[in-house]
Amino acid sequence: MSPSVRNEVLAISVVASVGALAAVASGIDPTVRLVLALPLVVFVPGYALIRAAAPAAPLSPVAGFVLALGASMALTVLGGLFLQVTPAGMTSASWADLLFLISMFSAIVLAWRSRHLVPDSGPRGPSVVDLVRSGERRTIAVYGSLFLASAVIVVAAFGVAIYGFDNQPRPGFSQLWILPAGDQATATIGIDNDEGQAIDVALTLTLGSTVEAEWPSINLADGARWQETAVVPGFATGDQPLVATLTRVGFPDSVYRYVTLWPSAQLPTSS
């Protein structure tokens, strides 16, 4: 086996192993996991496979790159069909196992089929190190700086766009809801505050013309939820809906939200 093939096999093994480990590891930041595992989805299995299929036919860097990319992405799609018929289905472990095994099997085949290939003794292109040593340092630095500056500006653009999204003027809102709570005489009432600020509200629960319960002042911070289970003994046997009315403190005559619950209401399927 030539040194270059040995390096290829080594690189495939390392990247596939790291990707597979990241995929099944817990406690690692998702962004780090994404960076480590993504090559196992979109590059490594395809690269290993096309090299194993023809170790003696080298590919130009661009062709090798795009063939590996396309083959890997296609392999992932077909891999999903394969996992569909396995007992495990598509889980992080099964994905990691499958893509790792494809990569490693292909790497082994590549090593086996390359064992008699004669190492290339012809001239090779300059490496980055060669370029740096030969005075191309300035060019590389300029290129690198420009790409880096581009990346920084793109990140800034996303920052600006996200800022715009977060600060878009939108009317705030509060949710009032009511659901049966198991026992037919009880109901769960909830308020969610998404007004963008704290609110002070009053809640009244009536059955017909009778006030069954009252909460004259509920202070809710922005993003907070208030929830109570109310027992209304006459509700289950009656034929009138339970009505929950929400008003803003200071505006008692203006109904802000209201919900109703009939005695015949069924429990949600989630209950």
Place this chain on the structure above:
Amino acid sequence: MTVTPPRSQTLSWVPVVRIKQHAPSDASGPGWAPVIALIGAIGLLAFAIATVLARQSPGVVAPPTADILYWAAIFLVTVPGGARLLSTRPAGGERLFILVVIGLGLYLIKMLHDPTMFTFFDEFLHVRSTEDILRTSRLFDPSPMLPVSPSFPGLEISTAAIVSMSGQSIFVAGAVLLAVARVLLVVSLYLFYVRIGGTERLAGIAAFIYMANPNFLFFVSQFAYESLAIPFAVFALYVVARRQYGDDPRLRSWLLVGLAITATVITHHVTAFALIAFLALWGVAALVLARRGTRSRAPLMPAVLAGVVTFGWLVAVAGIVVGYLGPAVTAAANQIVSLTRGDQARQLFSASGAPQAELWERVIAYLGILALLLGLAWGLWVIWRRGNLTAPVAALAVGALAYPASLAGRLTESGAILSDRAMPFVFVAVGFVVAAGLDRRRFAASATTPPLSPVKTQDPARGAPRRWKSIVQPAMLVLIMASGVALSFPVWARLPGAYLVSADPRSIEPEGIAAAQWTAGQLGRENRFVVDRVNRLLLGAIGDQHPVIASFDQVRVRSAFFSPELGRDEIKVLGDAQIDYVLTDQRLSSALPVVGVYYEKGEISGGRWTEPIAPEVLAKFDGVDDVSRIFDSGDIQIYDLRTLTAR
């Protein structure tokens, strides 16, 4: 290593020694690409600022400053690169860098449009399918939102793989996947053009023109199956071309062709059909050329493979696609026939509840189409006059004729949708033919020599281009790109902004999202809902509910939705459809629906609303016996109909 593949592994009539000569000169450096990337990045920053300004505006369309920044962004991302691609100086590597910069730049514009979540209509449909895969670890779980989607799960499989392996959200995983797919598309397309005989300059220009297709900026950047299938299909074309010219030994060649074609078929129906059509066209062209004495090999086996895999997939898994696509094609055909009988044509650049594009944009759009038609005619003439066609070039020339044909479809509602969907496929041919006209001497040089002849990037003997060319060619490319952008998205949707009624991305806002999240948390999943078009997306993708619509559930509940009262007929309709809940959004009565419908197609006789839906229609569920109003967030209410519909 320069080991030559064994002769037995290559086509017998292809001289093996030429294999490496045809490879694009990717060893060259990035040239001006870093500078072009920097300018493009500034363009993206300009677009981001445009989104901020647009979001602050209460208007239907963005303020003028945001609009100027929008066009400046498009200009900065595309024009410097396009101008450089026209030059004869860049080598292959630089051209590829530039194309990737432009391709990714246009993709990032879509991502900057909504940087935190998917908001386009189709995206919600595929988010739901992906969620179903992640929830069950299995494929083919029926989708109430787009029943055909689980039968073509390529996008969802890939996204679910990244989500499972990284722990990221579907949004992040999908965005990263489509960025990689965009690179695959652009590089494969460029290499395909080079491989079938184009020069690197021609290939660069052709790929640039491809990116000017109206669907490139937004539609095939969205999280939807065609956004992954089209890169797979173009990749398939590239590997088939490599196979035809004997670039790869047999085993590798078949692996690549098989993988690319199968992935395309599994990912998207129409793309699979388009791939089969082009491979068949290529095959027919090869046979015709062979009869005229030109040596050309038909891609019969790849075409047969594509046909067999597609047929097998339709029979085994995706038979539903016939019922899905059939009505759309029939409707388009009927409307075109009606048009020929004198019926009124569809009004271009308009929507019922939204303003038209500015006059200058409409003029640019039409001029760009005119430039493309002239470029096509000129390119076809150049290809025809030079003779000695190769089969793929002949196939592209014939395929490009679909472009003028598709324009006729734009005059009808259904035809416009089909025409839109066809653009990413048709432009593969259009790009090459128009570029052949712009690069005719270089194209002719490769077309009159065997397909594996070396390609020169520069022709020292040629000298400087004529002055008129240096003005006309860039102007033509700018016009074509501007036209594609103007046609890409309605003026009200290309930038984010204040809430609009039934306007897809412009209707996605926190109150609707919160209501959908509440249903997921409190009601359980898969409850059958009557709900308007936009909240249907949120309930289905975020709330995990089952919104009921006529086209997928085969029941018409919209009559109950639009009825001014809840009478016996409406209750029967709701009962027959086994409706559990109804969600009403009071904002619907504040304006006409921007996309033309509140609920679903066919909801209004005459096809177009002339006044908003009455508030009483939405309030009719209040006060009805046994209908509990269980949720109220101001604009949105949810009613429990289960007692009523169970009777």
